[in-house]
Every structure is written in C-alpha cells, then in structure tokens.
Amino acid sequence: MARAKILTCISICIVLALVNSTYVWGEDAYTPLDMRVQLYQDGVVEIEYTLEVDPQEPRVNVTLYGQNYWDLIILDEYGLPLEYSIKTANLMIDTLGAYEVVVTYSTPDLTNKTASTWSLSLNSSVETIILLPEDAIILGLEPAPSTLAMTSIGIILTMPPSNLRITYTLGASGTKDTTLAKINEAEQLIQEINERHINVTEAEILLDSSQQAYSEENYIQAQDYAEQAIEKAQYTQTLANNASEKINEADNFISLAEESGRTTQLEEAKASLDEARIAYKHGNYEVASARAVEAIESANLSKTPDRNNISLYAVSLIGLSIIGFLIYRYLNFDQREVISEINLEHIFDENPQLRQDEREVVELIANSPEGLFASEIRDRFDLPRSTAWRMINRLEEAEILKTSMIGRETHVEISNKYRGKHDD
Numbered sequence: 001m002a003r004a005k006i007l008t009c010i011s012i013c014i015v016l017a018l019v020n021s022t023y024v025w026g027e028d029a030y031t032p033l034d035m036r037v038q039l040y041q042d043g044v045v046e047i048e049y050t051l052e053v054d055p056q057e058p059r060v061n062v063t064l065y066g067q068n069y070w071d072l073i074i075l076d077e078y079g080l081p082l083e084y085s086i087k088t089a090n091l092m093i094d095t096l097g098a099y100e101v102v103v104t105y106s107t108p109d110l111t112n113k114t115a116s117t118w119s120l121s122l123n124s125s126v127e128t129i130i131l132l133p134e135d136a137i138i139l140g141l142e143p144a145p146s147t148l149a150m151t152s153i154g155i156i157l158t159m160p161p162s163n164l165r166i167t168y169t170l171g172a173s174g175t176k177d178t179t180l181a182k183i184n185e186a187e188q189l190i191q192e193i194n195e196r197h198i199n200v201t202e203a204e205i206l207l208d209s210s211q212q213a214y215s216e217e218n219y220i221q222a223q224d225y226a227e228q229a230i231e232k233a234q235y236t237q238t239l240a241n242n243a244s245e246k247i248n249e250a251d252n253f254i255s256l257a258e259e260s261g262r263t264t265q266l267e268e269a270k271a272s273l274d275e276a277r278i279a280y281k282h283g284n285y286e287v288a289s290a291r292a293v294e295a296i297e298s299a300n301l302s303k304t305p306d307r308n309n310i311s312l313y314a315v316s317l318i319g320l321s322i323i324g325f326l327i328y329r330y331l332n333f334d335q336r337e338v339i340s341e342i343n344l345e346h347i348f349d350e351n352p353q354l355r356q357d358e359r360e361v362v363e364l365i366a367n368s369p370e371g372l373f374a375s376e377i378r379d380r381f382d383l384p385r386s387t388a389w390r391m392i393n394r395l396e397e398a399e400i401l402k403t404s405m406i407g408r409e410t411h412v413e414i415s416n417k418y419r420g421k422h423d424d
Contacts, residue, residue, distance in 0.1 A: 029057040032126045043111040049103040062091045066107030115227030120166045130157040140167040179219040182226040198240040199283025203233035239285035246292035253299035262302040269298035274384035342366040371413030
C-alpha cells in the first residue's frame with residue numbers, strides 16, 4: 001500500500017514537470033522566418049508574420065507588435081486555422097503537429113502622424129518587406145533598405161533586421177501650389193485668432209519657418225511647418241477659450257460670494273483670479289485655467305464671517321490705521337514743510353524706460369503732496385491688486401517711489417531722490 005502511494009506521487013511529479021517544461025519550451029519554440037508589412041492611408045498597418053515551429057511542441061508564445069489588434073488570423077502551413085488565446089501582447093498558439101505558422105493582423109499603433117508627415121517605427125528581428133500606400137512620398141529611411149522598388153501598387157521596401165523608422169507623406173503634399181494654399185490657410189487662421197487677442201506666438205514661429213522653407217523651394221518641409229502652425233494655433237485657441245471660460249466662471253463665483261456675505265477666503269480667491277488674468281494676458285493659458293480653478297474652489301469654500309468678531313476687528317483696524325497715520329504725519333511734518341514741488345520732467349528724463357501706465361501712476365502720486373495708499377492707486381486706475389503691487393515694486397526698485405506701512409495699508413510717495421528743498 002505504501003509502495004503504491006510512493007509510485008503515485010512520483011507519477012504526479014513527472015507529469016507536473018513535463019507540463020512545466022512544455023510551457024517553458026513553448027516560449028522560445030519558434031524561429032521567425034520573415035515579415036510583411038502593408039501601410040494604409042489612414043495609418044493602419046497590416047502585418048503578416050511567418051514562424052517556423054517545432055511540431056512536437058503543443059504551443060508557442062508569440063509577442064505581437066502594438067497594443068490593439070484587429071482581424072487576427074492564425075494558420076498552419078496548410079492554411080488551416082489554429083486555436084489561440086491572447087493576453088495583452090502575448091499570443092499563445094496551439095501548434096502541436098504544425099511546422100509553420102502564419103500570423104496576420106492589423107494594428108493602428110505602429111504609425112504616428114505630425115501635420116502631413118507619417119512615421120512608422122518597428123523593431124524587427126527578420127528581413128521585413130514593407131509596402132507603402134500608393135501615393136506615398138518617402139521623406140526618410142532608417143536604416144537604408146536592401147532593395148527599393150517602384151510599382152503600380154506603391155513603393156516596396158526590403159528592410160534588413162533592425163530598429164526600422166520610415167517617414168513619408170501622402171498625396172499631392174509638397175507641391176508648390178498645395179504648399180502655398182496651406183500657408184495662406186495658416187496665415188488667415190492666425191490672423192483671426194490674433195484679432196481675438198489670443199497669443200499664438202508658437203504658431204507664428206512655425207508659420208515663419210514655413211515661409212522660409214517655401215522661399216527656399218523646400219515645399220514638403222514648408223507644408224509640414226504650415227500644417228503644424230495650423231494645429232498649434234487651433235490648440236492654443238482651445239486653451240485660451242477654456243481659460244477665458246474659467247476666469248469668467250471664477251469672477252461669477254466671487255461676485256455671488258460677495259453678494260451673499262461669504263467673505264472668508266475670498267481674498268485668496270481674488271488673488272488667484274488676478275494671477276489667472278495676468279497669466280492669460282501673457283498667453284499662459286494652461287496656468288490661467290489652473291489659477292481660475294483655484295479661485296473657484298476658494299470662492300466655494302468661503303463662508304459668512306462671525307459678525308461680532310468682524311465688527312471688533314474692523315473697529316480695531318480703523319483705530320490702528322488712524323493712529324498710524326497721525327504718527328506718520330507728525331514724524332514727517334517738518335519734512336513736508338521744506339519739500340518743494342516735484343520735477344516730473346526730471347523723473348521722466350532719467351527713466352525713459354517707463355511705460356505709459358507707469359508714467360500716469362507717477363504723475364498721480366507726484367500731484368498728491370502727502371502721497372497715496374496703494375488701494376487708492378488700484379481704485380483710480382482699476383488695477384488688479386497683484387498688477388498694482390508689481391508696478392509699485394518696479395517703481396520702488398527704480399528709486400522713483402518709496403513705500404511705508406501705515407497700519408495694514410501700504411503708503412506710496414515719490415522718493416527723496418526726486419524731491420527738491422527750499423532754501424531757508
């Protein structure tokens with residue numbers, strides 16, 4: 001009885017060993033013979049892959065090219081279909097008794113299109129025959145083909161085993177007339193978008209490159225640049241439209257919060273909205289959208305403040321501001337007595353780099369003997385808080401303005417550098 005149990009265990013171990021060894025053998029139990037690749041105008045690639053297999057192996061495990069597979073057919077050397085299973089890119093074929101296997105399928109994953117230029121990338125361990133679309137124009141080959149034939153059905157390439165890359169374009173692409181038409185299309189689109197005050201600098205650079213290539217009679221490259229310019233302009237326009245919608249949405253959320261008295265966290269929302277508008281103005285539309293979303297989130301989180309606390313806080317703030325201003329006036333009283341009129345012409349002569357809006361701010365402050373608060377400047381010129389702050393900071397760095405804190409307010413005045421004094 002014990003002997004029978006031992007024999008049974010030994011038999012089970014042998015069977016398991018055979019099963020496991022068969023699976024391992026199956027992974028490398030084939031030899032690639034050749035591969036044929038046909039490209040279609042929509043970028044889909046049809047692959048025919050021929051393998052030599054061991055007829056004693058029950059199955060082989062084959063790795064497919066691409067991630068998506070259509071019309072998968074697997075035949076033996078007699079044209080008879082074979083059973084298979086597939087998981088991700090691994091194809092398990094039941095090949096017992098077969099000497100040769102032909103795998104045929106289509107995939108869209110091996111080609112890529114940029115503007116009018118298509119590219120095929122394929123790492124092949126066997127000689128590969130490639131049939132391009134009938135109206136294809138080859139732009140680049142890597143490596144050099146073993147043979148190249150022009151036929152009535154298209155260009156046929158024989159490529160050696162290697163990491164293959166082929167670039168090509170289709171149709172009448174690259175002729176003088178079609179290229180000029182594409183350049184005109186790009187110019188018109190960019191002009192229309194510019195009229196909406198959308199920054200399409202990247203598209204304009206591509207258009208310049210297209211026009212340069214056209215002047216050099218490199219029409220294929222010129223058309224490619226023109227189509228890239230169109231794609232970039234359209235993409236930028238979409239980004240700008242999204243950013244504009246988000247900014248308007250944030251503005252509405254902030255207004256609703258103010259109307260309902262929900263003012264906590266509202267300053268954060270306003271600051272984010274100001275940053276969004278600045279980013280939009282400079283053409284950073286993705287950043288503008290992100291900041292606008294932050295403003296929306298802050299506005300949504302805003303709540304009505306505690307009335308008792310806010311009243312006490314407001315009274316304290318007003319009191320501190322009054323005391324601070326009185327101290328400031330007392331400390332600067334003697335100085336104001338001797339300060340003469342400010343020479344604006346002298347300021348502008350020494351600072352020709354000032355923009356018109358900066359000049360207007362400087363003139364307003366110069367005509368205010370006791371200076372102004374930053375909030376007054378913002379209100380007078382309808383400036384966002386961040387924009388006003390940046391401007392004041394630039395003018396202070398140029399030693400035109402000086403700032404000081406009075407309570408929680410920033411006080412701004414012309415610096416002593418541009419103030420004359422009376423002769424007493």
